[in-house]
Amino acid sequence: MRQARYTRRGPVPHDVIEAVEFTLPPPEAGQVLVEVMAAPINPSDVLTLTGQYGSLPPLPAVGGNEGVGRVVEAGPRVTGLKPGQSVLLPVGSGTWTTHMLADAKALVALPEGADFQQLSMLSINPPTAALLLRDFVELQPGEWVVQNAANSAVGGYLVQLAKARGLRTVNVVRRESARAPVEALGGDVVLLDGDDLAARVREATGGARIALAVDAVGGMATEHLAQALTPGGTVVNYGAMGGEACALSPASLIFRDIRLRGFWLARWFREANAEARGRLFAELVSLIASGRLRAHVQATYGIDEIRQAVAAAASGERSGKILVLPNG
Template identity: 70%
Template sequence: MNTPVYRRARYARRGPVPHELVQVEDFTPPPLEAGQVRVEVLAAPINPSDLMTITGDYGQLPPLPAVGGNEGVGRVVEAAPGLDAIREGQRVLLPVGIGTWATHVTARADALVPLPDAGDPVQLSMLAINPPTAALLLQDIVDLQPGEWVIQNAANSAVGGYVVQLAKARGLRTVNVVRREAACAQVAGGADAVLVDGDDLAERVRGATDGAKIRLGIDAVGGAATDRLAQALAPGGTVVNYGAMGGGACELSPLALIFRGITLRGFWLARWFEQSTAPQRAELFGALARQIIEGTLHAPVAHRFGLDAISDALTAASQGGRGGKIVLVPNGDPA
């Protein structure tokens, strides 16, 4: 039996250029303690939040030095004695924030979410952050009914793609806003309308939806884009912001706030994790995992990289217009 090689992508300081800071190194994992397992990482995506964690711009930062990667999927290869609830060979969803850009991680067994052996591990590796974000934005902000419209910007993003798919499954219709014409082709299939952002967005939305009263706007851009979404909503509507891709603070005019009664609120998945119960988390992840395994929920993947190509992977993940997610496969492409 071959002795495993343990490697990880770690950074010791933060700065504006992630690919210059993260280095791959060999490491020796600690002995397993009671209740722990060793997991071979099958796949781990590179998300915008991962890059922002390295640059220091994210809302929650790990102590340094830190191993990159907030989510991933793996296979249990070793378990501490006395663990009956999880078996060696079990495929699992890794705990958020554990540092998944590594060949192996050590985790508490009760922090893992068991997954079926079926399904593409690369697609399942993206289960923990973007799909639940999209699902909760659609179900927890406004009580939407089948047939209603939702408008979102950054519609060609990973979360945007999941919003389109999950909305369609619920009988909702989507107006999908992007920042450039070339991005229209990157919006997930099933989108009802795709528009390029601009000062006359609200007028074009009314034309695309036959004047539908839209009650929910999903904003990942911030700045003036937030107010443009608000202008497209019906009086009393809600804009929920979950990102700042535009780099600026959310703007909302007094006209929207005072005279049209528009509400602006924020969403952060980490807070939902803190406030939700174990059964709520199990129900959400179970439903999303089933859809991914069935192939009804998926995200395009632009490139897969091995761990030794972490610099190239981070460079690719930092570029716009990719047409898909960048995913690390630390132990080679999983079967």
């Protein structure tokens, strides 16, 4: 058994983590032993390694916040799960590991035969995209949404979920090479960010009403989105890829009544009841299992390649997700 462990945090994320051997006891009552099949590396994982994320686990810690596994052995008094069953791993459980013990009640059984690599990315980015579209502005089919970081994993899921709801998307990227992947996913309009973004958005949409903007960059990119909104619109920020605080001008805030909101999935998990979480995940599992919702995987790495994997995930030039396949 091997796991990707870190005992400190530092500015270079791949320098602080390494693959180490470990052992586990047999599962106790109510527990199962799980073999981890796939676990993604998300921006939040990288920020956790550098110490910049909003919630940090105590050290030492095992990296990874989501993934899928296969039940190897069930302890006493476990019902509903049996060896060979594919399961969604609990969020925040340290998933960059070949094996883990988990409370059987915390696991979600997954449909057999579905793409386990796609399902491994279920717990964070797809619900983030779904909730950003659902919980801040009431949108009707045919209306527009504008987002930046559209070539990110959340951005890709948002494009697909918006299309499934009959919404249209303006997708903002920061480099020319990012255009094609977003267009391939079904983005209606793809534009490079810039000071004149609002004018180009109005031209591309025929001056259509846009009430919701989704921001993952911060800095002046937030203001660019705000300028593209209809007066009274809402910008929802869920990240700071640009490394700067959100900028919102007095003109946007006061004269155009633009609202700035924040979204953190961890808070939603804490506040939503089990029924709400279950409904959302059931919908997303169905879409992913059927192939109607997916993310591009750029590369996969074994557990002993964890430093290379984290370095690849931290790169700004990625074209897809980095996955850890701990058992090959």
